[in-house]
Amino acid sequence: MKTFRNLAVGYDGSLDSTIAVRWALRAAREVDATVTIVHATGLLEHLRARYSPDVLPPELLGLAKEYAFDESRLRWLVTNGDACSVLLRMACAPVNADALVVGSRGEGKRDGLLLGSTSLEVAEHATVPVVVVPSTYVDH
Amino acid sequence: MVLVINGPYSDSGHEDIGHPERPERMVAAMAAVDDLGLGSELVVAESYTASRAELVRVHNGNYLDELGAFCYAGGGNIDDDTYATFDSWTIATYAAGAGLKVIDELRRRDDGVGFVAARPPGHHALADRAMGFCLLNNIAVAAAELLRLGERVLIVDWDVHHGNGTQQIFWDEPDVLYVSTHQWPLFPGSGSASEVGGRHANDRTVNLPLPPGAKGDVMLRAMSEIAGPVIAEFNPTWVLVSAGFDAHRDDPMADLCLTSGDFRLMTNYVMDCAPRPGRVAFFLEGGYNLEALRSSILATLSTALGHPQEDEPPSNGGPGADHVARTRQSRLVAIEMLRHSDETETP
Numbered sequence: 001m002k003t004f005r006n007l008a009v010g011y012d013g014s015l016d017s018t019i020a021v022r023w024a025l026r027a028a029r030e031v032d033a034t035v036t037i038v039h040a041t042g043l044l045e046h047l048r049a050r051y052s053p054d055v056l057p058p059e060l061l062g063l064a065k066e067y068a069f070d071e072s073r074l075r076w077l078v079t080n081g082d083a084c085s086v087l088l089r090m091a092c093a094p095v096n097a098d099a100l101v102v103g104s105r106g107e108g109k110r111d112g113l114l115l116g117s118t119s120l121e122v123a124e125h126a127t128v129p130v131v132v133v134p135s136t137y138v139d140h
Numbered sequence: 141m142v143l144v145i146n147g148p149y150s151d152s153g154h155e156d157i158g159h160p161e162r163p164e165r166m167v168a169a170m171a172a173v174d175d176l177g178l179g180s181e182l183v184v185a186e187s188y189t190a191s192r193a194e195l196v197r198v199h200n201g202n203y204l205d206e207l208g209a210f211c212y213a214g215g216g217n218i219d220d221d222t223y224a225t226f227d228s229w230t231i232a233t234y235a236a237g238a239g240l241k242v243i244d245e246l247r248r249r250d251d252g253v254g255f256v257a258a259r260p261p262g263h264h265a266l267a268d269r270a271m272g273f274c275l276l277n278n279i280a281v282a283a284a285e286l287l288r289l290g291e292r293v294l295i296v297d298w299d300v301h302h303g304n305g306t307q308q309i310f311w312d313e314p315d316v317l318y319v320s321t322h323q324w325p326l327f328p329g330s331g332s333a334s335e336v337g338g339r340h341a342n343d344r345t346v347n348l349p350l351p352p353g354a355k356g357d358v359m360l361r362a363m364s365e366i367a368g369p370v371i372a373e374f375n376p377t378w379v380l381v382s383a384g385f386d387a388h389r390d391d392p393m394a395d396l397c398l399t400s401g402d403f404r405l406m407t408n409y410v411m412d413c414a415p416r417p418g419r420v421a422f423f424l425e426g427g428y429n430l431e432a433l434r435s436s437i438l439a440t441l442s443t444a445l446g447h448p449q450e451d452e453p454p455s456n457g458g459p460g461a462d463h464v465a466r467t468r469q470s471r472l473v474a475i476e477m478l479r480h481s482d483e484t485e486t487p
Contacts, residue, residue, distance in 0.1 A: 012220065042221040043272050043301070043327050046393050047160070081329035082219055082271045089329070118219075121269065 004028070008036040008090035008097035010083055010118065011060070013050065016103030020133040021060065024101040025067040027131075036075040036095050040086035053078035084121040091128045101131045141445055142183045142249070143173060144242045146234035146258040153227030154260055160393065160428040161260060161273040168430040169257045172437035176445070183252070185245050190236035190281055197284035198277055198309045200268035207232075207275060218270045232260060232275040239282030239423060246418045247289075253444040254421030256282075261425040263303035263382045264328060272301065272328055279382050279423045280309045286378050287315055294319065294376035296410050298359075298403075299384025299425040300394040302331025306382065307345055312338030317346070317374045319367045321359050323387070323394050324349030333470035342478045346370055348467060352395035355458035356402025359387075362464050363409055366471065371413050379413050379420045385427030385436040389455070393428050399452035400432070400439040407443040420444065 009024040011017045021037060028035045037060060039051050051057055056064075056076040064074055077095070079086050090097040102119045119132045145166070155163055173182070195204055210216070211229035218224060235258035242254035262279055264272030283293045283306075295310070297303040297320040307330065310316040322331050337345040348362040385403065387396040414420045422440060427433040435451060442449040 040220075041327065042219065043393065044160070044221050046327070079329060080325050080327045082221070084219075084269070085271075085329065 003031050004033050004099050006034045006036065006095070006097050007099050007101055008038055008087065008095060009101035010087045010103070011037050011039050012083060014103065014105075016105045016133075016135045018059070018063070019135060019137050020101050020103040021063055022067075022139050023131070023133045023137060025063060025069045026139060028073070029067055029069055032073075034073045034075065035069070036077060036090060036097060038077040038079060038086055038090055040083040041078055041080050042082060051078050083118045084125070087118070087122050088125055091126060097128065099129045099131060100126055101133060104132055104134050141176070141178060141181065141441065142185055142242055142245045142252050142254045144185045144187050144238040144245070144254065144256050144258070145170075146187045146231060146238045154225055154231045156223045156225070159223065163259075164430060165427065165433060166257060166259055168434045169424060169437055172434045172441065173255070173257070175434070175438045175449070176441055183245070185241050187234045187238035187241050187258070189230070189233040190240055190276075194240060194281060194285065195233070195236060195276065197288070198267060198280040203268040207270065222270050222273055222275070224270075224275065228260070228275060235259060235262065236276045236278050236281045239278045239421070240285055242421045243282050243285055246421060249418055251418045253441070255441060256421060256423045258424060261384070262423070263297060263299060263306045263384070263425050264301070265305040266308050271305075274305060277305045277309060279380050280306050282421070282423070283310065283316055283380055287313070291315070291377045292374065293317070294371060294374065294379045294413055295382065296379065296413075297321070297382035297384075297425075298387065298406055299382055300387035300391070300396050301327055301384070301426065302347065303382050303425075304328045304330040307331070307335065310341070311345065312340045314341045314344055316341075317344050317371065317376065319346040319348070319363070319371065321348045321350060321362060321387075323352060323354070323396050326394055333467040334474040336471055336474045336478060339478065339482055342482070343370060343475050344374075346471070349463065350396060351460045351463055353397055353458050354460035354463075355397045355455035356399065356405060357454070357456035358458060358460040358464065359398065359402065360405055360409065361461070362467065363406070365464060366468055376413060377415055377419065379410055381410055381420070381422045382425045383422040383440060384425030385433050388427070388429065388432040388436055390429045390432040391427065393426065397455055397458055399455045400435040401452045401454040403436045404439040404443045404448055404451060405454055407440045411444055
């Protein structure tokens with residue numbers, strides 16, 4: 001079986017996406033893989049930019065330290081688009097992720113609704129394996 | 141002029157307090173129509189709800205079912221940008237129906253200019269997904285109806301954001317020519333010059349990306365020098381315009397620096413693409429500064445009607461002139477690559 005070398009994980013600041021980043025960092029550390037954390041810049045973010053493309057958010061830097069993750073193998077991307085399209089693009093050049101990691105729900109989503117579920121959309125359209133990390137996941 | 145609004149739902153129901161895509165946009169649009177002073181020359185036609193049969197020409201049936209059920213369950217956030225309320229399904233189907241109604245009216249009259257003043261906007265809506273404030277792709281639904289009638293449809297999209305939904309829906313359709321001017325890079329991330337259409341529609345997508353700060357002279361130059369020959373060869377029988385006005389310099393959603401005078405020049409350009417009267421319709425897309433929206437709609441519609449009203453002068457002198465040459469080159473390479481791959485795959 002192929003060993004993952006490059007994971008891409010979506011991050012929007014929500015608890016679920018943080019849990020997904022935790023899973024990705026731990027999994028990547030086990031196999032010496034690279035992690036690309038990507039934030040999708042939607043329409044409204046032009047009015048109130050949340051993240052700089054040049055600065056890894058401190059909370060993510062803190063997670064990297066917590067997991068003793070080699071920062072040289074950590075990439076931070078802020079790119080235009082909706083969360084689903086942006087994560088799907090990570091499977092293409094130049095990132096070429098060989099697996100996509102996503103939280104089970106993004107910011108503002110409600111239980112039991114399929115519409116607007118980034119995880120389902122990504123799973124349906126992805127060309128590489130997708131890991132959906134449940135919100136109940138606890139990293140032991 | 142034929143004006144179609146999405147009925148009693150234009151200014152209510154689909155509302156998220158504080159969201160820039162808000163009912164007041166319709167008030168500004170209607171104020172611009174009032175400013176035209178058309179009197180009895182203004183024909184106001186009532187919209188109707190687009191049927192499922194009309195919607196499934198461009199949208200996935202499962203998506204339509206899901207969107208309807210989502211709204212009737214009370215709605216909520218679909219993504220970070222896009223929301224729905226209990227009323228959104230009704231309002232969105234009226235907005236899609238407004239495009240169909242304007243086509244019907246123009247065909248019947250064989251004269252005039254259509255303006256679909258409806259919301260929510262549509263050009264980001266994909267076949268199977270809502271995004272970018274858009275639930276149903278209003279202009280695509282109208283274009284699909286024209287295709288059914290055997291027409292060749294030019295869609296000019298001058299919203300500041302690339303109309304990824306419209307491009308996706310007609311990607312491989314040879315009887316639709318999609319031409320988009322937009323800021324790039326910007327949401328939704330698509331719209332590079334190298335996106336030229338599918339195997340059966342090579343060169344039927346013309347993307348004209350412009351850098352932040354670009355002004356009207358560069359946009360018009362890109363249209364005339366790059367899109368112009370493609371439009372002439374395509375020889376459209378109808379022209380539909382995704383008329384977003386968020387490329388205006390006062391709009392908060394992007395960084396292009398157009399004036400209402402630039403929309404006047406762009407309108408002149410698209411009117412010249414139509415084969416005869418009664419074959420041009422403008423569909424409201426974006427535009428979030430209400431003053432800029434009102435003055436830009438007034439400049440657009442008054443020009444389309446042949447009586448341009450006083451407006452801001454056209455802008456010029458911004459960046460992007462070098463982009464025009466690069467865009468042309470990127471397109472040529474992409475068109476040749478697609479043509480070559482087609483030839484090598486043909487048995």
